[in-house]
Amino acid sequence: MSKFFRLLIACGLLASAWPAQAATSYESDRDWLLSLQFGSFKPEVDEEPGLVGTPFADVFGSHPRLLSRISIERFAFREFGTLGGGLDAGFAEFFGKGFVEGTDTPSEDNSTLRLVPITAFADYRFDWVARNWNIPFVPYAKAGIGGWLFWINDANGDTAGDGAAKGVRWGWTWSAGLQLMLDVFDPRLSREFDREFGVNGTFLFVDYTQQHVTSFGRAGLDFSASTWSGGIAFEF
DSSP, X not given: OOHHHHXXXXXXXXXXXXXXXXXXXXXXXXXXXXXXXXXXXOOOGGGSTTOOSOHHHXXXXXXXXXXXXXXXXEEEEOSSSEEEEEEEEEEEEEEEEEEOTTSSOEEEEEEEEEEEEEEEEEEEEOOHHHHHHOOOEEEEEEEEEEEEEEEEESTXXXXXTSOOSEEEEEEEEEEEEEEEEGGGGOHHHHHHHHHHHOOOEEEEEEEXXXXXXXXXXXXXXXXXXXXXEEEEEEEO
C-alpha cells in the first residue's frame, strides 16, 4: 500500500475519532454553586451576661440539635481560585417542656423554638490546584452577615425570660472548610453529569463555623454558636 493511501486511512481514523474526543472534553460554564449543609447547633442563650440560671437548657435541654442549610452562590472571579457571593438560609428546631407561670413546676405543654437564619456572604475557594493538577482538595473561607428569625411557643407564649415570642437577632459569621472534588475520581461520569444536567463539579465538604448573633451587643437572646457541619455542593 502506497504512502498516499496510508495517509488517507490515518486521516479518516482521526476524523472519525474527533467527535468522540470532542464529546469527552465537553465542559459547561461554571457560574453558580448550590450547597446543602447539615450540622449540630447549640446556641449560647444561657451564657448571656447577667442571666440567672440556665432557662434555655431547663426548657430545651443541653444537647445540640440539627441545623440544616441551603445556599446559592454566584461566582465573580475564577482565575486563581474562585471568589463569589450569595445567600444562605437555614432551619433548626428545639422541643422541650416549659414551666407553669411564676413557678418552677414543669408544664405538661410542649415548648418549641424555631430558628431560620438568613445571611448574605462572600467566600473564596482555592480550587486552582484541583482543576489544574487533579489534586481533589479545595480549601475555602467564608464570611457573612444577616438575621436569625425565631419563634417561641409554649403555655405562656414565651420563654427564656425576655417576654418575646418572636423576633429577629442580627449577627455575623465566618467559616473555614475543605471540599473534596469528586470529579477527579471518575472524570468520565463527571463529564456525562455535566452534559446531561449542566453540573460542572460535585464536592463533599466539611467546615467549622463561628456565628456571633447578639444584634451587635443589644440585650436579648444570644444565638451565637460554634459548629461543625458537612454537606454536598454542585457547580453549574
